[in-house]
Amino acid sequence: MQWIAEGRRIIKVAVPLSIVYLIESMMAFVDSVFMGRFRADEIAGYGLGARIVFDATNVICLCVIGMVAVFSAKYDALKDKRAVEAHVQHGFYMCLLLSLPVVLVTLNLGSLLVAFNVDAAVALQADQYAQGAVYSILPLALFCVLRDHSAAVSDFSSIFYITLFASVFKALISYVLILGEFGFPRLGAYGAGLSTSLVSWGMLGAEILLYSLSNRRSGKAYAIFSGWVSLRWALVKKYLAMGLPLSANSLVISLMFIVLMLFTEKVGTLELAAAQLVFSYIYPVFMLVEGVREAIAIRVAQEHALGNVHKVRKLTVVACLVSMLFLFPFAFVVFFDSTLVASMFFNVNELVNIGLLTQFNLIIGLAALSIIVECVQVIVLGALKGLEDTRVPFLINTTTAWVIGVAGGYHLTFNLDQGVVGLWVALILSHLVSLVLLAARLLLVTRPNSPLLCTTSVHD
Template sequence: MYPTQTLSEKLKLLITVLYPILITQLGLYSMNFFDTIMSGRAGAGDLAGVAIGSSLWVPVFTGLSGILLAITPIVSQYIGAKQEERVSFSVLQGIYLSVALSVLILIGGSLLLNPILSMMELNDHVREVAKGYLIGLSFGILPLFIYSVFRSFIDALGQTRTTMFITLMSLPINIFFNYVLIFGKFGFPELGGIGAGYASAITYWFILVITLFFILKVRPFRTFALFKHWYGISIKTWVEQLHIGVPIGFSIFFEVSIFAAVTLLMSAFSTETIAAHQAAINFASLLYMIPLSISMALTIAVGFEVGGKRYLDAKQYSYIGIGFAVGMALLSAFILFFFNDDIAGWYTSDETVFDLIKIFLIYAVFFQLSDAIAAPIQGALRGYKDVNITLLMSLISYWIIGLPSGYLLAQYTSFGPYGYWIGLSTGLLVAAITLFLRLRHLQNKKAFTKKMGPV
């Protein structure tokens, strides 16, 4: 990152930071994308099982790994304030924290997985696939969380092309092991949807090893000498990171978990409905990587400008990012509306599931537009280290407005399972409006503070 003077320079720099993040996010999500598509080819039961397993795992991962995203604004502001000597200590503490979170997940999963699956109305095959998928995935939790810290560090330096390169290297590994483990090729056992979990775990270890190589051997990362001094655990630094990271993590959790909750509530419907919902949400989530990537780029850009007390520049970056996200959302809506036959055909050859996927994709058009505003604003607010109000707004928008309205529509109107998707769109729209008002308030406050000067 470097200071810019004009809007065109800002747009150019933001795109330079953004496009590797976008390719990285698309690459990372493609692992889940291929898990779903390839499991669907193994059968509707395997697709439904992976859907249930993913719905339990993704909110936990995104919520807890969101805590580790605190490293990005912390390091970004250190760089903007020219305090590079403080970076290595903060990153190392983040690694310690990631290990602790991994252990907590493994302990919690071993205690809660069976009771949760037993409470759900699933047939035996779907329940078996969901459990096996999560057990396989659990072998990759530790490397995945450590990698999340390294990635936050790399991205905070503006070196987003490095994470892009690492992700692109890992995709063939994931696809290969999905193929051989799901379908039992080259002497491997045929595990169906369960194999997708083990394939992901193998890929996460590969990603961690490659990332370590870059951090230790490649500039500018090696100049920070992250492992030159093995500092002890600093509870004070953990508290600082948790103070920023926990609201980020819970804010992400509230948004992602509402989608997972809807999938779990879908278990009251047929296996075909669960499979169709998962396929549609899988593709819609792939498109969501665009506003999510813009959000992450804004955290870096806004954090850098705020660290240098250039509040007008931070404001300009925010609106450039939001405008770009809205434009991309209109393109995504066009794709969902006019190509839903082709998209549905990627996931299944079952005629019933195919027809249901097409309808779900039409409903996905509406929350794409709300996401395009809400996600970039969240990224900008993180750049300001403003996370607590965002947490509260996310809780209200998604869980007090979105999910209950979806439940009422699904249970007491003719919308049926599609009522949940209308509820999702409603929650996202409320989140977009309230987050925008918060961003405006914060920008005006910063501008007033700078105008008044030190007291």
Template sequence: MSLTPSQSLRTEFREFLRLAIPLASAQVAQSATGFVDTIIMGRLGSETLAAGGLAAITFIALLNTASGVVIGVSPLVAEAYGAGCKARVQQVARQGLWLSLIMAIPVMFFLGNIDLLMRQFGQQATTIALAKTYLDIMLWGLFPALAFATLRSVVSGLSHARPIMVIVVGGTLFNIAGNYALGLGKLGFPAMGLRGLAWASILSLWGMFLSLVAYTLRHKKLKAYRLFENLHQLKLPIFRELVLIGVPIGVSAALETGLFTVVTYLMGALGTAVLAAHQIVLQTIIVIFMIPLGISFATTIRVGQWNGQQNLAAARQAGYVGICSGVVFMTVMAIALLVFPQQVIGLYIDVRAPENASILTIIMPMFTIAAVAQILDSVQKTTSGALYGLKDTRVPMLISFCTFWGIGLTTGYLLGFHFGLGGTGLWLGQSIGVAIAAGVFLWRFHKLSLSRSYSKF
């Protein structure tokens, strides 16, 4: 008996939620570490907040770029799972772990010499010294973070998302406790400042990776895939396919996070107060945006699974379920941010303290623009996830370059530096780029999925 359109929509939404809720919850939990880091940095002083925030966004930008490449595992595993091809799942997972190691090495080297780049961007000597203290430790967490991203993509592609949430929540709680103990010198530990925050983070990253390895080795169904057998064998055809799918995703992630990173560096050129205000806005948005990011991962998996079954009409519906879910959530969050801005900002700084008056004046217009822009950013992210599920990654990469950098960064620079809008202009410019990307991605998914559909519910 075939399902009616309304029944198929309800079924798709239910299956989508089984993936989206754990994946989005895991993303929120993981981002909570950065949120707590920022709060602790604020307690350590404005200079530490500015430098630590700059270092953190640099690490996140590089990690997101490298993770984007290995996340190319996700659509391939989802497609193989949908097609019922267990051997291909095994092969893709193993090559993904190889790719994690290969990606980690050059990024670690780059982070070890990041102070040279910071000087070129005109950062203050104190900011560079504090940031390098943090990053020299954090670079040792790159491999476990990338390997975890690979295994997370494999496990979620096999529709086992809930354990990921449990592991990430556990790792996050450990990280937060470590931040409190090592960063501020509580529970009998010495106060290590930014070094303590970094040590807590890399211990958490290794713990999450090893926990997920243990889960895949012990779970009855996942154990049958034998993901860790013959790891020494590099299968070049599959590795090449993974790179061809993953590199455009990684480049797209680099273009997106790179935009925010460069804007952060430009904020630093406008002064410590502007940079501190920007860090508060950015960290708030990062935490909230983890929900659409998790929704995007779930959308990629659901579209990829239907694609593996050669049912493009179902894949199209799965894509729109994910897109609409992201828009609804971010609309609610935008309203909340616009109604309660003082309460949110008060989590980071004392809004009644006279010494914070300048930061508060700078932050309010940034906060308003960022809140509204996140609605369109959710469209951009979830729609790109739907395109990835169709293994369409190269054209979205080109679109990201044109919109984020050609339009967003250029507009932001002109508004911020030439029209005197400062940090507000930078936020407005990058938001314009994201909004245009959202519209183009949505148009492409609509046209591509419609033209390729050949079956109906």
């Protein structure tokens, strides 16, 4: 019964977070649909600009700020109200500090792309998007602090409804600004960026208002918007020490997939097209598992704070089972009839698509195996994050990703002539080896009286 009860607790946190992540990802998808009505260079420029701005924000800001959930959960479990407030307020300070380099990159994106010999027309459109989206960076980071804090103290009501409403508003305002409807000018890529900025500020304002109202009725009543503490460099260093490895890990994994896509393009255009479609199918799975990862990080942080480290292993197993539950429908369809999945993207009955269908069926089977292993790997990473252990996991992921995933994939694909199968086999092996090493790390850290376990002071 304890396993079932714990599974329910994790699902209670994971499901709202997963839905929020999915809705947030759909906002960018809507922009892509509207931009599909423009010229090829405008579409390419928008896609490139959106990818760079998002990745820069995620790597530099959000991975570091993401530690807010762990710190809030930890001190909330200890009922240390002032410590929660101090850490959340320092999350706001970190937003101001870390958003600055992202803003500078975004403002100068066009010049940077031209310097890297990107086609001038594409660079111009990317810069147009960046000039509109630059105003979204700070409010998005601040909103994420509030979102993660709310998740840690189990207050999802405002976050869920704000995100749901924002997605509808984003579709409407993107339609108006991108396509120039209802008398507005046709702004294209700039309109996509501007709509993102407007929605980001709206989400932040709504969350501040609703959080303040709900806080008055709450027994906890965290005063995160009043009684501001002065900037403490010890807490800034704490955020950087825990969060920078997460940022670096995100960057390394993103670069690995980019390199693997470049390798796939060298194998063939059909293989690359099939791989892109496969990623479109499995992307929602990543969003669902992200919710479970944050849920296990929060639960582990709570038990760590209360001295119940012996429960961490059981919590991790339960979270892995929950992630498999989320993954099952996607994997079942793939193994039952992958052609059915392919029909979501193109006409599988047309003779011209036979080659694409063959590659799609091959890749999606390997991708399903890969994501099963990766889901468990991500959950173990979340448990280690909850224990505030981020440096060694970063080293493990970096080594396996590049030595096995990239170097091994290149060797299998080109030296041993295994084609696209070699790339995915190497990727599966990299996830598997990383999982084994991360699990070993978790076992070491959660031993009784382990010297590896973080013993950060409640009052630091």
